[in-house]
Amino acid sequence: MNIGAPLFRGQCKSVRSSGYTFVRGIAEFIDNIILKCDKIAVEIELKPSDDSASFVSISDDNKNGFVDINKEGEENPFNMTHMRAGHSDDDETSEFGIGMKSASINLGEVFTVYTRLEDGNCYVISFDYREMCLITEASKSYEATVFKKITYEEYSKVHKFETGSTIIIKHIRKEIVNVMDNTSLILNDLSRIYDRICKMRETQFTVNGLDIVEQYEPLKDPKCITYNIQTRVSYYTNNDTIVVELPKKVPWLPAKKQDNKCLRFWDGADYINGTTAENIRTFMHENKKDRVLLLFTSTFTMFNGKEKYYPRGCIAAYRASRCYADVICTGLKDENKSPNISKLDYRQRSGNNSHIQSYHEISWQKKCLNSKIGLTFNKNLNADVTNGFTKLLTRIQTDHEFNYTADRSTGKYDILHKHAINEGLVSIQKPKKRKQEEKLKVEEKLTVEEKLLEEKRKLEEKRKLEEKLLEEKRKLEEKRKLEEKRLREEKPAPTPSVEEQLKKFTDDFDELMRSVPAGVLKIKFGDYVSDQCN
Secondary structure (H helix, E strand, O other): OOOOOOOOHHHHHHHHOOOOOOOHHHHHHHHHOOOOOEEEEEEOOOOOOOOHHHHEEEEEEOOOOOOOOOOHHOOOOOOOOOOOHHHHHHOOOOOOOOOOHHHHHHHEEEEEEEEEEEOOOOOEEEEHHHHOOOOOOOHHHHHOOOEEEHHHHHHHOOOOOOOEEEEEEEEEOOHHHHOOOOOHHHHHHHHHHHHHHHHHHHOOEEEEEEEEEEOHHHHHHHHHHHOOOEEEEEHHHHOOOOEEEEOOOOOOOOOOHOOOOEEEEOOOOEEEEEOHHHHHHHHHHHHHHHHHEEEEEEEEEEOOOOOOOOOOOOEEEEEEEEEEOOOOOOOOOOOOOOOEEEOOOOOOOOOOOHHHHHHHEEEEEEHHHHHHOOOOOOOEOOOOOHHHHHHHHHHHHHHHOOOOOOOOOHHHHHHHHHHHHHHHOOOOOOOOOOOHHHHHHHHHOOOOOHHHHHHHHHHHHHHHHHHHHHHHHHHHHHHHHHHHHHHHOOOOOOOOHHHHHHHHHHHHHHHHOOOOOOOOOOHHHHHHHHHHOO
């Protein structure tokens, strides 16, 4: 039975649903070369309305170029299943061997590489994924669209350095470009990912001609170092055992409140009691060749002097100085809106912000820990992975944060503040009044937009209140008028005087006489009265 290989178009569709972002795609190419060159230049042109004019290029000065480009089959670096010894080398960032191809398929439609090998020969290789999807013969559908040897002059027209390679992705897919992707954001994200490597190796790294931005490192800040706490996690690959070396002393806490049991075995759910430190050290010595180390370091940034620097208790993650998870510390609310770098926090947060000034960092070197921490092939760190190792990291994060608090109403904060005074980080300040402090916290939490909305809401409430007052005034006025009308209706008519009564009767009598028919004796009331009187 001949099952056969899948066509490229099927693979293409599958790869393009693997969760890459624009910057993560670029990072795949940089990961392959960052530790082997002195210069990297990234050029980006994004035009959402015209994908034919959009491109990204990555150039380096690695003197070896794309080694094995002339080899056949799986040994060729452009083979979809290419694997090499370096993918298991802990000194290299690349691990799975499929990153470069997957990234190029996700980013655009045409993938082209110009490279110069150590022997001086220059080549160009290109893959047009649109054409490859039309080929119906499986084996041929993976072949390069163009592969040929070129002159140095042709190579130098595209490549800006004397040696190395230039990768060009054209016809950038609209689906991969986020509305937030712009030169400023891309520069900032690539700076966060590669700043430490570039500083360590003195690599020149530019994005559209701009140098990457140096990043702030709290663990190295003199105003934070005094609050550093570190737990060392040793994983032994030969027997899947974990030993935890807890901090020996927290400088600002009383000695009686600290646990002197610094060495512990971890069973996947909790620390194992009953094993002596001597026995654990013996185990560590006997298995030192199989030891893989991870460092979990934390600090408190309350007194670093930086305005609105809020790590929010998140964890920065570095393997071999390459960042896989980071925190943006620009406001009280979580503003890590960039989709290109993972956010890592193992704890379920309440809304009191007591650990808004707590910063954590994990760092490791060996690739065998990647899967345990949740690092995927597309360089995304999955914080939802739950296993014995991540449970340990959660426990360490919780234990470290027990030593910090940003809540100024607590005694623990008083101890932290006193330590800052003793270390000369801050001057002695009078404690703020509680009401004034709470008011300042509320004001800090409101962004500009929220303040405007709050002002608008207050104005609307004021307007409604004024309308309500006017309505009540109108009702009172109506009630007063009704009451006056009622009183007027109920008031008895005044009794007429004798003169008024006599005049009325006289008028009525005279009127009666005028109605008597002719021929009948008529008299006036006045005459009648006179006769009666006489």
